[in-house]
Amino acid sequence: MHNLTSQQLDTLATELDTLAAQTRAKVGAEDARYLERVLLVQRLAVWTGRLLLLGIIWSPWLWLLGVLLLALGKILDNMEIGHNVLHGQYDWMQHPYLNSRQFEWDIACDAKSWQRTHNFEHHTYTNIIGKDRDFGYGLLRLSNDFRWRLRNLWQFVTYLLLSTLFQWGVSYHELAAQRVFFGKKKNDRHSQVSDHELKKAFFGKGLRQLCKDYLLFPLLCFPLFFEVLVGNLLANIIRNWWTATVIFCGHFTKDVYVFAAKDCENESRGHWYLRQMLGSSNFTGPRWFHILTGHLSCQIEHHLFPDLPACRYPELAPQVRAIAERYQIPYNSGSFIRQYATVLQRILRYSLPAGAAPQRQM
Amino acid sequence: MVQIQGKAAITKNQAFVHFLTKCWRWCCKMALVQPRLCSYFEPLIRLFNPGYRAGLISAQLLSVSQQQDYLHLLLKPGKKFRAFVPGQHLQLSVELDGALVQRTFSISSPLQQFLAQGTLQLTLKIQPHAGLTRQLAARAGENLFCYVSQAQGDFVLDQQRSALIVVAGSGITPVHAMLCSLSRLTQPVRLIYSYRGADNLLFASSWPELKARFPLLQIELWDTSSGPRFSAAALAAAFAALQQQKAAQAALQAEPCILYVCGPLTFSQQWQQQAKTLGILQVRQESFGCLNAADGEAVTVTARQHGRLVQLQSQGNLLQSLEQAGLSPRYGCRRGICMQCLCIKTAGQVRNELTGQISDTGAGLVQLCISTALTKLELQLDAVSTTAQDNTSCTT
Numbered sequence A: 001m002h003n004l005t006s007q008q009l010d011t012l013a014t015e016l017d018t019l020a021a022q023t024r025a026k027v028g029a030e031d032a033r034y035l036e037r038v039l040l041v042q043r044l045a046v047w048t049g050r051l052l053l054l055g056i057i058w059s060p061w062l063w064l065l066g067v068l069l070l071a072l073g074k075i076l077d078n079m080e081i082g083h084n085v086l087h088g089q090y091d092w093m094q095h096p097y098l099n100s101r102q103f104e105w106d107i108a109c110d111a112k113s114w115q116r117t118h119n120f121e122h123h124t125y126t127n128i129i130g131k132d133r134d135f136g137y138g139l140l141r142l143s144n145d146f147r148w149r150l151r152n153l154w155q156f157v158t159y160l161l162l163s164t165l166f167q168w169g170v171s172y173h174e175l176a177a178q179r180v181f182f183g184k185k186k187n188d189r190h191s192q193v194s195d196h197e198l199k200k201a202f203f204g205k206g207l208r209q210l211c212k213d214y215l216l217f218p219l220l221c222f223p224l225f226f227e228v229l230v231g232n233l234l235a236n237i238i239r240n241w242w243t244a245t246v247i248f249c250g251h252f253t254k255d256v257y258v259f260a261a262k263d264c265e266n267e268s269r270g271h272w273y274l275r276q277m278l279g280s281s282n283f284t285g286p287r288w289f290h291i292l293t294g295h296l297s298c299q300i301e302h303h304l305f306p307d308l309p310a311c312r313y314p315e316l317a318p319q320v321r322a323i324a325e326r327y328q329i330p331y332n333s334g335s336f337i338r339q340y341a342t343v344l345q346r347i348l349r350y351s352l353p354a355g356a357a358p359q360r361q362m
Numbered sequence B: 001m002v003q004i005q006g007k008a009a010i011t012k013n014q015a016f017v018h019f020l021t022k023c024w025r026w027c028c029k030m031a032l033v034q035p036r037l038c039s040y041f042e043p044l045i046r047l048f049n050p051g052y053r054a055g056l057i058s059a060q061l062l063s064v065s066q067q068q069d070y071l072h073l074l075l076k077p078g079k080k081f082r083a084f085v086p087g088q089h090l091q092l093s094v095e096l097d098g099a100l101v102q103r104t105f106s107i108s109s110p111l112q113q114f115l116a117q118g119t120l121q122l123t124l125k126i127q128p129h130a131g132l133t134r135q136l137a138a139r140a141g142e143n144l145f146c147y148v149s150q151a152q153g154d155f156v157l158d159q160q161r162s163a164l165i166v167v168a169g170s171g172i173t174p175v176h177a178m179l180c181s182l183s184r185l186t187q188p189v190r191l192i193y194s195y196r197g198a199d200n201l202l203f204a205s206s207w208p209e210l211k212a213r214f215p216l217l218q219i220e221l222w223d224t225s226s227g228p229r230f231s232a233a234a235l236a237a238a239f240a241a242l243q244q245q246k247a248a249q250a251a252l253q254a255e256p257c258i259l260y261v262c263g264p265l266t267f268s269q270q271w272q273q274q275a276k277t278l279g280i281l282q283v284r285q286e287s288f289g290c291l292n293a294a295d296g297e298a299v300t301v302t303a304r305q306h307g308r309l310v311q312l313q314s315q316g317n318l319l320q321s322l323e324q325a326g327l328s329p330r331y332g333c334r335r336g337i338c339m340q341c342l343c344i345k346t347a348g349q350v351r352n353e354l355t356g357q358i359s360d361t362g363a364g365l366v367q368l369c370i371s372t373a374l375t376k377l378e379l380q381l382d383a384v385s386t387t388a389q390d391n392t393s394c395t396t
């Protein structure tokens, strides 16, 4: 079905490149203003949230509202701001710190480490079994390409735990890949960063985050130490669940494709584009919903054009869809609920060795 | 002895301040996940003060006037701007379509003007291809947000020595600031200024005034559109005349004179060589613009990594050339996806191999793996490390 000839792949690449160039020409003041507005809302949400946590002396509802606002601030910081800025989507602004070299985000994972595993590994080797460690995070068996192990039986519980502690999972991701603490080093993994530096960044950033949420702010509100601490914890957990769910819906839905490493050796640009389209899935929703997902609801567009400002993805989506239709490439999109249901299905299905339907592979 | 103790006390104090700053930065990094308080609150501050940018000195653009191929910008920098030494340059950043575009320009107005009114003049040549100067010309009258760096550079006049100053085109700008800022002149100075066409003669009213004020100052104006170009023979003649003038002022010491050269890159290189043949040992020069390499020609790249400075010839892909030169830039996908190879370019132009886009000549970020150097290039490579970056940036 996707036996596009190399010539077709080349024309596909040209079409998508042209689309990117047209959009890039439009990027400017409007996008900068948008980012600034999101930043403003994020700052306001975080600080009203933190203040409202103190409202518990009047009503627990105020406290709850505070938790939700704080979670909103963290979600905006991680998704629409952090994720996108760290992708270099706003580097053209030449802003002193809103750029992919300098930005740090409100999450346990060190930005540089995340850039290596996400921007490089995940975006370059998207859904290639054995090379894209984001496919299952080394914890979940999501296709038959992985040998079944006993621990896969209870991988649904693992999934629940992973989602709850997602920020720590992301933060530990690179250290796990490099076998920094456990396991035997893999010969085929090359890294420019030493284990020592990995550890330093992991503990440094993690510690700062722990200090902030569970020591500094609770202490600043001293008589309400415990209430503030629990509020921060809850906001972190809400953020963790939200980010994990959005990301799972982008790559682990029923209809996404996986790829074999040997088929992607020396691939052309067109082949890379094709793989990005087949390996990602979109979900639909209102504008505010797209913003909360950091526009990862347009995962396909994001994977095709990771360095275009994300707020442009919704306007790109119909055009990408039209191109996909012309080349008869499946365009995986559906409602959030439907996509999420298929993610849960996938996790459950592959927890058993038998009975798994053959997954889509190119 | 006392002095030594004093010094030690200062350094101790400084160390303490340094330590406190470090602690404060750490606290900001921990509590706000930003190294600076003002950068964290920048979006809020900009609500009330739309021109505010944390860490940058904003400058009010008072007027833009065009004179043939040149623009005169009158700027009033904010309080954080310290004074300057006439002859120095600064980095001007202008917010254009959401992006901060940065270029380096010499200050052309005298120091006295800054001290009295707090204003600076920058005089820039409108480049047919470069974005910033063209946009400034096209958008004169619009309210643009501008930022300046502190003044820097050592192209300044040594008032104890006689001087031969050779400039062309907009190379006159720092020299104009130097001469107009003088309060007295004790050594002979000879200025040779080449320009193309009477309309492009900059600061026309200043020259007769300066001549009248300083008898020791000789000014030769060379209009290359109607007359001959300034030649090596003319330089030799000017040098001889200066020597004579010096000899006439018998009271003055026989210190050798300094040659100041300012103009386009080729111009500076040419006169620097001439100076050697004339036996002028001390040369101060400042040049601008860049030489566009012909397609496929190698260009010189200067890269700094871990405090080490490496100069190499680059042809084709930048990342590969840097690696071949023994450097180890950070990289990931090597095909423009991951931004791992992003580094700071402080000067020069590159072409993006994927989009075909050609960068501005000023400071900016460059993706090494998909870039080709078009002109002489200066790069600042990151250390290949995970630890958080300090807050140096391309626009400060």
Ligand code: FES
Residues within 6 Å of the ligand: B330, B331, B332, B333, B334, B335, B336, B337, B338, B339, B340, B341, B342, B367, B368, B369, B370
């Ligand atoms: S190495 Fe990935 S963008 Fe250059």
